[in-house]
Amino acid sequence: MKQSFSVNSVKSVDVLIVKAHVLFSGGKDSSLSALLLEPYFEIQLVTCNFGILPTGEVASGIAKELGFLHQVLRPDMKILEEAAEIVKKDGFPNGAINYIHRRALELLAGQNGIELIADGLRRDDRVPRLEHSEIQSFEDKYKILYCSPLMGFGRFTINKMIESNLVITEEESAVILKCDYEAELREYLYREIGEEETSKLFPRSHKQSRVISRIRN
């Protein structure tokens, strides 16, 4: 006897999922993550902003170009303060970026109507990075699903996928305002300890990229 159906033995939460909330920095990775999920879910982009730089507005403009809904999430300023302490203690930003990403995921997961959260983490990313057990705890605690659509892809494959779908601009970092955690973290430290001390804490970044628009085939 043949029985055809789509899915069996799924979590009850699974049946309800129609929307994916994608953490969005305006960069290539989070944009491509949204594109990959688009055939399967309604996409809602979400950008974290601490009120230090206008990253919410910039990201909102890029989201509009991509044709996705967008919202700004306002985490407590305390999180940025704590992250700044972590950078100063460590001497480099990795731990702090990881810290902000986790707090952002938790804040988003605690909102109403969240079913599936996605971020733009790649296979080669060292930070932020979540362990398998951490992902399971996160999903169980908040009764949501979490995914990183690019986790199975390396940089060159991702570049190839972007090439035919997104128009990117690359400029010296002073010109472009990136909407990621590092932008505000750096600005926060800059105001607190000055340019020279801040620049010692972050790896020198040559060029930054930002998504300009979408290539619709």
Next chain:
Amino acid sequence: MKQSFSVNSVKSVDVLIVKAHVLFSGGKDSSLSALLLEPYFEIQLVTCNFGILPTGEVASGIAKELGFLHQVLRPDMKILEEAAEIVKKDGFPNGAINYIHRRALELLAGQNGIELIADGLRRDDRVPRLEHSEIQSFEDKYKILYCSPLMGFGRFTINKMIESNLVITEEESAVILKCDYEAELREYLYREIGEEETSKLFPRSHKQSRVISRIRN
């Protein structure tokens, strides 16, 4: 000055990539992997067959239903013999499945015209599983790119994505012929050491799933 272009500083190999060869078992995961890559690459499905069971033909029929090109890869029988030895030594099939998957990847990577290889590995898969350093060596050695499109997704999210795109049938394992490595490995051992001994080496599987057709929206 604004400069718009798609990608810079890419490997020379990257520019050429138009085709993705997806290792295909006829199951949900490898089918969804192909679907995820479809907007970005030409898809060529590839099924390994040792000549023990007609898994190549079965997989070919499913590939046709999905609308993808398909080819059968014939690894050396020695690989299956060695895998059978590993199962008997270990007392369970994980190491052997890992072993066959690696040999299959290498065999495929060594063929002409291979640019990007994909498999259906998921975040929750324990086997097969490739470490990050192993992936890098593999890509460097064969000058190809490798990806696992589902690696950033958990089971429930994958089920949800399948639900709206694939029609699945689930039956007792005796009825369905799966086209994965385990099918032929099990059959090989069955012929060598009999049903009772073989069944002790494999976890009891209740139901198996196979893709029937595609839901085109």
